[in-house]
Amino acid sequence: MNSALHRTLAAAVAAALCATAGLALAQAPQPYPTKAVTMIVPFPPAGGADSLARILAVHLGNSWKQTVLVENRPGAAGHIGASYVARSAPDGYTLMMSSTASLTKENASQFAPVALVSASPYVVTVNPRLGVKNIRELVAKAKAEPGKLTFGSSGEGSASHLTVELFKQVADVEMMHVPYKGTGQAVNDLLAGTIDVMFAPGQTVMPHVKSGKLVALAVTSAKRAKATPELPTIADSGVPGYAAVGWFGLLAPAATPKAVIAKLGADVSRTLDDPAVERTMLEAGAEPAEGTPEQFGRFIQEELTKWGELEQAMARKVGAKPR
Known part of the structure; x- marks a missing residue:
């Protein structure tokens, strides 16, 4: 084989190898994520x-x-x-x-x-006009006026709804459910006094508690929360056995x-x-x-x-x- 033909074949083989390697690289999965x-x-x-x-x-x-x-x-x-x-x-x-x-x-x-x-945990939060300062007072008021107190949630079957239904069951009280399309809308009505109570994520209500526009009574978890260590649990506030997150x-x-x-x-x-x-x-x-x-x-x-x-x-x- 003459040297010119040898060089041509070698170049062809090298080109094929490079093409194969390039194809394999193109087909290899790219690191996630590569876009928005x-x-x-x-x-x-x-x-x-x-x-x-x-x-x-x-x-x-x-x-x-x-x-x-x-x-x-x-x-x-x-x-x-x-x-x-x-x-x-x-x-x-x-x-x-x-x-x-x-x-x-x-x-x-x-x-x-x-x-x-x-x-x-959710934070049990009330409008100040309700006049209750702890869970025992909330339970007493609910028992004295069955079905009169209103609680808001982010919708039927939402966590903010079911946590209150569990509370009603364990504490043996009745309150009226007012569902909203989202937590933010419910909190707005709680601030306005349109509804009385919410079991809501701390990140949505604690700024209003700190400003004095709402009153926080307790947390729903079995133990005190890191974010709000000053608040007792519902279980430690007169409703033993209650816990939800x-x-x-x-x-x-x-x-x-x-x-x-x-x-x-x-x-x-x-x-x-x-x-x-x-x-x-x-x-x-x-x-x-x-x-x-x-x-x-x-x-x-x-x-x-x-x-x-x-x-x-x-x-x-x-x-x-x-x-």
């Missing part, structure tokens, strides 16, 4: 899910060097936004900041758990690749471990959570069972009433 990520909040602005999504979006965006957009898609106690995310491409670029209300036993299989962001967590469409879920979960966990993020969340009244996507999945199932049983008890009670 949208975080859907299935509730109006100014609620607990919204504020946590915005805290997380800033820090994840800085870490990823990508834009993280927060988009509110409220309605139907969170189910409109949840349906939108469930139908989105399962590629990690459309996520949902969920809460207890956004998931049901019927739709939970449509999502992949990513990370529990916060499992914080409102949780917020990040979900993705069900078919999202496991590698993307693992990357997301690790990045959220690292963000929540950041002292600056923890400080911001605590100042807002929310306690950072921890755990893996798998642990979050188990937590969701436990919560669905607990609240599902309460809803069944509520349905039986309504069905037992005379018509």
Whole structure:
């Protein structure tokens, strides 16, 4: 073989090898994320899910060097936004900041758990004109005027609704439910005195408590909260056995690749471990959570069972009433 032909063949082989290597590189999965990520909040602005999504979006965006957009898609106690995310491409670029209300036993299989962001107690908050300063006084007033006191929530079946229904059951009191399209709207009416009581995320009511516009009575958890250590628990305030938390967590469409879920979960966990993020969340009244996507999945199932049983008890009670 002459040298010219040898050089030509060698060049052809080298070109083929380079083309093959280039194709393999092009087909290799790119590091996530490579473009903007949208975080859907299935509730109006100014609620607990919204504020946590915005805290997380800033820090994840800085870490990823990508834009993280927060988009509110409220309605139907969170189910409109949840349906939108469930139908989105399962590629990690459309996520949902969920809460207890956004998931049901019927739709939970449509999502992949990513990370529990916060499992914080709700704060029992009243309008000052109600004239009660603690849980015992609230219970006494509710018993003296059955069904007259009104409580607001972010919607029928939402966590801020079910936590009060559990309180009514354990404390054996009656109060009238006034559902809203979001926590922010309910808080506005609580400030105006249109409703009397709310069990609400601390990040939405504690600024108003600190300004003297609302009165905080207790927290709903089994132990005092880091964010509001000055507040007693409901159980320690005359209603033993009561405990509930409102949780917020990040979900993705069900078919999202496991590698993307693992990357997301690790990045959220690292963000929540950041002292600056923890400080911001605590100042807002929310306690950072921890755990893996798998642990979050188990937590969701436990919560669905607990609240599902309460809803069944509520349905039986309504069905037992005379018509």
